[in-house]
Amino acid sequence: MTDASRSILPRATIPRFERPSAGAFIAWVIVVGLAVWSVGGVGLSPERLARGLPALSGILNRMFPPDLERLPQILWSLLVTFQMAAAGAVLGLILAFPLAALAAEGVSPHPVVRQAARALIALFRTVPDLVWALLFVIAVGLGPPAGVLAIMVDKIGFAGRFFAEAMEETDQGPREALTALGASRLDVLFCAIVPQAMPSFIATSLFSLEKAVRGSVILGLVGAGGVGVELKVAFDLFAYSTAATIIICIFLLVLVVEQSSNWVRRKLI
Amino acid sequence: MNEAVLNCVGSAIDQVVPPLCIRNLAVSFGAKRIFSGVDLEVAEGEAVALIGANGSGKSTILRCIVRLVEPIEGSILIRGQDVLSLQGERLKVARSGVGFVFQKHNLVPRLSALSNVLHGAQARARGPGVWFQSLASSQMRDEALTWLDAVGLLPQALQRVDSLSGGQSQRVAIARMLMQRPKLVLVDEPDASLDPKTGREVMELLHRLAKAEGVPILIVSHRLEHVKSYSDRIIGLAGGHVAFNLASAAADPALLRGFFEDAKS
Structure with missing residues (x-):
C-alpha cells in the first residue's frame, strides 16, 4: 500500500462501536425493563436470599453423609426411570418421523396436511411434559406407563419439529434428480431426504434420550413412576440423607447417559 | 392423432x-x-x-x-x-x-456409488429394494454394478459419493441415468x-x-x-x-x- 493510499483512509473517523438505532435502543430498554420488572414481581431480593441461606445450609448438613440403607430400592427405581425414558423416547422418535414428514415443506403431500401436522407438533411441544404426565396419570393410573406416555408425547413434539426442519434443509438437487426419473414421494423421502438428514436425526434422537432421562425423574413427583416417587417420599418424610443418595444416583445416571450419547454422536456423525 | x-x-x-x-x-x-x-x-x-x-x-x-x-x-x-x-x-x-444428467450431479451424499446408481431403477421398481444396495435383489445389484463398470467406477462401488472427485461423481450420475434404461x-x-x-x-x-x-x-x-x-x-x-x-x-x-x-x- 502506498503512502498516498494510506492517507485517504479516514481511520480516525471509523468508530469502535456503532451507535444503536432508535429502534434497537427502544428494544434494549424494553428487554432490561422486562427483566427488572419480572425479578421485582416474583419478590426475589438479596435479603430474602440471605435469609434462606441458613435453611439451605441446614438441609445440606442433614443430607450428608448420604444414607445408603435404601440403595437397592433406589437403584431399582432408577432402572425403572431409565426404562421409562428409553421406552418413551424410542416410541416418541418413531412416531415423530412420519409426523415430521407430513409437516415438512416439500415433503408433505398437501398444505392442509402440513398445517395440521405442524399444529399437532406445536401442541405436543408447547404443553409441558409434567402436564402430560398429570393427564396420563388420570387416564392410565399411577405408575411408569403414565410416565412413558408423557415422555412419548413430549418427544413427538420435540423431535417432530427438529426432524421436519432437518428434512426441509436437505439439498434439493438429489430430490429433484429422483423426482425427474419418476420416483415416488416415498422413494424420494427414503432415498434422498433421510440419508441427507441422518446426522441431524441422530443428534436429535440422542438429545431426546438425554432430555427424557432428565425429565423422567421429575415425572415421578406427580405419580408417573420411577425414582421421582422415591425422591418425593424422602422429602415428604424429611429423610434428607436418603434424598441425597437419590440425587447423587440421578446425577450419575444423567452423567452416564450424556457421556454415552456424546460418544455415540462422535462415532456416528 | x-x-x-x-x-x-x-x-x-x-x-x-x-x-x-x-x-x-x-x-x-x-x-x-x-x-x-x-x-x-x-x-x-x-x-x-x-x-x-x-x-x-x-x-x-x-x-x-x-x-x-x-x-x-x-x-x-x-x-x-x-x-x-x-x-x-x-x-x-x-x-x-427420460434420463437426466445434472450439472451438479445431484447424487445423494452419504450413500455409496452403488446405491446411487441403484436409484435409477426407481423408474421401474418401487420400495426398499431400490433404495439401498444392501437391500437390492441380486439382479438389480448386478445391473447397477454393470453400469458402474461401464463408466469405469467398479472399484469405487461401495465408496461414498461425497468422497469422489467431480469427474467420478458425474460418472456415477451417468451410470444412474443408464440404470434407468x-x-x-x-x-x-x-x-x-x-x-x-x-x-x-x-x-x-x-x-x-x-x-x-x-x-x-x-x-x-x-x-x-x-x-x-x-x-x-x-x-x-x-x-x-x-x-x-x-x-x-x-x-x-x-x-x-x-x-x-x-x-x-
Whole structure:
C-alpha cells in the first residue's frame, strides 16, 4: 500500500462501536425493563436470599453423609426411570418421523396436511411434559406407563419439529434428480431426504434420550413412576440423607447417559 | 392423432413421431418472461446441442421436459405423448423414460456409488429394494454394478459419493441415468464444473454410451469444442427465442464462436 493510499483512509473517523438505532435502543430498554420488572414481581431480593441461606445450609448438613440403607430400592427405581425414558423416547422418535414428514415443506403431500401436522407438533411441544404426565396419570393410573406416555408425547413434539426442519434443509438437487426419473414421494423421502438428514436425526434422537432421562425423574413427583416417587417420599418424610443418595444416583445416571450419547454422536456423525 | 401430435409430424399419417417434440414453449418466472415460441425436435438416435447465454433458458427447457418447471404455454411431446397433460402415476411413467444428467450431479451424499446408481431403477421398481444396495435383489445389484463398470467406477462401488472427485461423481450420475434404461437423455452442462480433460472424458463417455444404446440426447453445454464434437445438430437460443437450428457439420465455427462470445458478453 502506498503512502498516498494510506492517507485517504479516514481511520480516525471509523468508530469502535456503532451507535444503536432508535429502534434497537427502544428494544434494549424494553428487554432490561422486562427483566427488572419480572425479578421485582416474583419478590426475589438479596435479603430474602440471605435469609434462606441458613435453611439451605441446614438441609445440606442433614443430607450428608448420604444414607445408603435404601440403595437397592433406589437403584431399582432408577432402572425403572431409565426404562421409562428409553421406552418413551424410542416410541416418541418413531412416531415423530412420519409426523415430521407430513409437516415438512416439500415433503408433505398437501398444505392442509402440513398445517395440521405442524399444529399437532406445536401442541405436543408447547404443553409441558409434567402436564402430560398429570393427564396420563388420570387416564392410565399411577405408575411408569403414565410416565412413558408423557415422555412419548413430549418427544413427538420435540423431535417432530427438529426432524421436519432437518428434512426441509436437505439439498434439493438429489430430490429433484429422483423426482425427474419418476420416483415416488416415498422413494424420494427414503432415498434422498433421510440419508441427507441422518446426522441431524441422530443428534436429535440422542438429545431426546438425554432430555427424557432428565425429565423422567421429575415425572415421578406427580405419580408417573420411577425414582421421582422415591425422591418425593424422602422429602415428604424429611429423610434428607436418603434424598441425597437419590440425587447423587440421578446425577450419575444423567452423567452416564450424556457421556454415552456424546460418544455415540462422535462415532456416528 | 391429436392436434399437438399433428403439429410435430405434419398431416401425413405415415410420418414417424419424434422422440421429443416441443412446440411454442413459453416459460415465465413471475413477471419475467424467460423464453417464448420455442420449437425444438430431437430425432431417433440424434444428439442435439442447445446453446445460449446464461439465463437464456436452456436448462429451463430441459427441466420443463420432466416437469420440474411448468411452462405457461406450448406442448411437449415425448414419443407422441403430451407430458404437460399428465398427472400422478402417468407422469411418473413418462418421467421414467427420460434420463437426466445434472450439472451438479445431484447424487445423494452419504450413500455409496452403488446405491446411487441403484436409484435409477426407481423408474421401474418401487420400495426398499431400490433404495439401498444392501437391500437390492441380486439382479438389480448386478445391473447397477454393470453400469458402474461401464463408466469405469467398479472399484469405487461401495465408496461414498461425497468422497469422489467431480469427474467420478458425474460418472456415477451417468451410470444412474443408464440404470434407468432411458428412451431419451437430457444432459445439462455435464462438463461445467470439470477441468477440460475430465469434461472431455465425460462428454466422450456420454456420447459413446448414448450412441451404443441408440438413445436420442439433448445436451446443454457452454464449450464450443464439445458442442461441435458431440452433437449432430445445434440449436441456439437468444433473446428468448430460437436464433438458429443447424446441422453441426454445417455450422460455421466462426458463427458459433461469435454466438458464444455474444452469449458471454
